Amino acid sequence: MKTALARLGLLAALVLAWEGAARAGSPLLYVPPSSALPALRDLLLLRSYPDLPSHLLLTVREIAIAYALSVGAGLAVGFALGLYRTVGRAYGPILAALYAVPSVVWYPSLMLFFGLDAASKIAFGFLLGFFPITLAVLAGIRQVNPQLVTVARAFGARPLTIFLKVLVPGMLFTLVGGLRTGLALSVIGVIVGEVLGSKAGMGALINHAYGLLRTADYVALVVLTLAVIAASDVAASLLERRAQRWTE
Amino acid sequence: MKAGTPRIVLIQVVSLGLALVTWEGLARAGWVDPLFVPAPSAVARSFGSMAGLALGGLADTLGKTAVAYVLAVVLGVAAGVAIGSARALNDVLHPFVVALYGIPKILVLPWIVLLLGYGTAPAVAYGALHGFFPVMVIVIGAVRDVDRTLITVARAFGARPWQLYLKVVLPAIVPSVIAAMRLGLVFCLLGVLVVEMFAGIRGMGYVMSSLANAFRAPELFAATGLVSIASIAIVLALDALNERLSRWR
Numbered sequence: 138m139k140t141a142l143a144r145l146g147l148l149a150a151l152v153l154a155w156e157g158a159a160r161a162g163s164p165l166l167y168v169p170p171s172s173a174l175p176a177l178r179d180l181l182l183l184r185s186y187p188d189l190p191s192h193l194l195l196t197v198r199e200i201a202i203a204y205a206l207s208v209g210a211g212l213a214v215g216f217a218l219g220l221y222r223t224v225g226r227a228y229g230p231i232l233a234a235l236y237a238v239p240s241v242v243w244y245p246s247l248m249l250f251f252g253l254d255a256a257s258k259i260a261f262g263f264l265l266g267f268f269p270i271t272l273a274v275l276a277g278i279r280q281v282n283p284q285l286v287t288v289a290r291a292f293g294a295r296p297l298t299i300f301l302k303v304l305v306p307g308m309l310f311t312l313v314g315g316l317r318t319g320l321a322l323s324v325i326g327v328i329v330g331e332v333l334g335s336k337a338g339m340g341a342l343i344n345h346a347y348g349l350l351r352t353a354d355y356v357a358l359v360v361l362t363l364a365v366i367a368a369s370d371v372a373a374s375l376l377e378r379r380a381q382r383w384t385e
Numbered sequence: 386m387k388a389g390t391p392r393i394v395l396i397q398v399v400s401l402g403l404a405l406v407t408w409e410g411l412a413r414a415g416w417v418d419p420l421f422v423p424a425p426s427a428v429a430r431s432f433g434s435m436a437g438l439a440l441g442g443l444a445d446t447l448g449k450t451a452v453a454y455v456l457a458v459v460l461g462v463a464a465g466v467a468i469g470s471a472r473a474l475n476d477v478l479h480p481f482v483v484a485l486y487g488i489p490k491i492l493v494l495p496w497i498v499l500l501l502g503y504g505t506a507p508a509v510a511y512g513a514l515h516g517f518f519p520v521m522v523i524v525i526g527a528v529r530d531v532d533r534t535l536i537t538v539a540r541a542f543g544a545r546p547w548q549l550y551l552k553v554v555l556p557a558i559v560p561s562v563i564a565a566m567r568l569g570l571v572f573c574l575l576g577v578l579v580v581e582m583f584a585g586i587r588g589m590g591y592v593m594s595s596l597a598n599a600f601r602a603p604e605l606f607a608a609t610g611l612v613s614i615a616s617i618a619i620v621l622a623l624d625a626l627n628e629r630l631s632r633w634r
Contacts, residue, residue, distance in 0.1 A: 140473075140476045140477055143473075143477040144477055144480060144481075147477060147478075147481070165499075166499055166500060223393070223396070226393050227393050227396040227397050227400070228397075228400075230397075231397065231401075234617050235613075237571060237616060237617050237620040237621075238612070238613040238616050238617060239571055239574045239575035239578055239612075239616055240575065241575055241578050241579050241582065241590070242578065242593070242609055242612045242613055242616075243609065244582070245582070245593040245594050245596065245597035245605055245609070246597070246602075246605055246606065246609055248597050249421060249597045249600065249602060249605060250421045250422065321487070324489070325489045325491070328489055328491055328492070329489070329491045329579065332491050332492075332494065332495070332583065333579070333582050333583055333594075334594075343492070343495060344495065347495035347496075347498075347499065350499075352496075352499070355495060355496070359492045359493070362492060363488055363492065366488070366489065370487065
């Protein structure tokens with residue numbers, strides 16, 4: 138209770154400090170909450186950007202496709218590397234080395250190859266989401282007690298049964314954690330791609346507002362984008378909690 | 386990364402070689418458009434023509450990254466120790482830390498560029514911001530995980546607060562700090578590259594995005610390879626250092 142009050146107090150103090158500091162500075166650079174809120178209202182009422190819904194929808198669609206691809210490929214590669222020892226030992230280190238490269242290095246090549254439209258954003262979101270999912274599968278497989286697999290095999294379980302009844306439940310917690318991280322990174326990938334160069338989507342609108350020094354609109358767009366991201370993360374955390382309860 | 390057995394290394398070398406040969410073959414046979422996917426031989430040739438440009442850009446980028454990295458690690462560790470060791474502070478700040486850590490920093494990049502202009506300053510600021518949060522979050526966790534009995538015993542023996550930090554807390558969190566430093570480096574480099582692509586006038590990110598905009602694919606692939614090799618080498622060097630440190634401890 139006391140902590141909650143202190144949090145609220147801190148939040149209020151931060152908002153007030155921002156308001157005070159922003160009013161003292163140039164309105165082109167600093168946006169106080171008192172002008173961010175009207176800008177947000179205008180944005181939501183489609184006054185400042187009448188075609189907002191189509192841009193928002195495009196971003197959400199790019200994220201959905203990128204994430205679906207990274208889940209599919211991440212699970213496939215993760216299980217291939219984790220279940221076949223030689224494959225894992227040969228290609229695991231190569232994958233780990235690629236993971237040490239700052240991901241944005243790949244973006245110019247993707248933009249050259251896929252162009253400025255949605256495909257390059259989907260490709261980048263896919264690339265970012267793919268690694269944590271693959272790595273989570275690998276970590277999860279290592280967690281499963283090998284004796285369980287031996288016992289199941291001794292009782293005549295088929296490979297598919299072992300996979301579904303022993304392996305997946307044993308690693309579910311780690312797997313779901315990786316899926317959640319993958320979603321967060323797919324989202325970041327798509328948005329980074331849009332901000333670095335695009336013709337449509339939330340990133341393009343953000344760049345437009347920033348480029349024209351419509352700073353209040355820029356802040357409103359950022360707040361809206363953050364709300365979408367937060368919603369996706371809340372949904373993912375609910376699923377995670379569900380999986381957690383199931384494994385206990 | 387552990388060095389594999391000869392058989393594993395053989396598989397790795399053969400598959401990388403096969404991939405290169407296949408790629409070269411596809412490009413020569415015209416199955417992929419060399420405008421977008423140049424053959425490995427063309428990429429290798431372009432290394433010579435752009436080495437000066439690329440190495441200059443890389444040096445510029447790594448210089449900015451170094452400054453951003455020092456800022457991120459020093460501030461991140463300091464904030465992490467401060468927040469982690471005061472229980473009430475940690476409880477109050479927790480949601481703020483999680484929220485700030487979680488939001489995609491790219492959304493504030495346009496504002497940073499508005500404030501600081503083009504060039505070096507926004508790259509350093511954004512790189513440091515990018516690296517700061519992961520370092521801080523790891524250090525907070527590490528400080529919270531320090532064995533309580535160690536602290537109680539040290540207090541019982543009359544350790545002063547500064548002795549407590551220097552002799553108990555700091556040594557206990559060293560492994561986490563090193564892990565945080567490894568992660569922070571990749572984050573800082575990523576941040577600097579993003580700014581250079583978004584609002585750069587120099588540096589590797591700027592070089593790469595100009596090459597992409599000019600459709601100079603061989604040079605772009607060569608530059609991408611160069612940055613990748615550099616960052617893998619830096620991370621491997623940090624790992625080696627880490628291993629040596631842990632053996633010494």
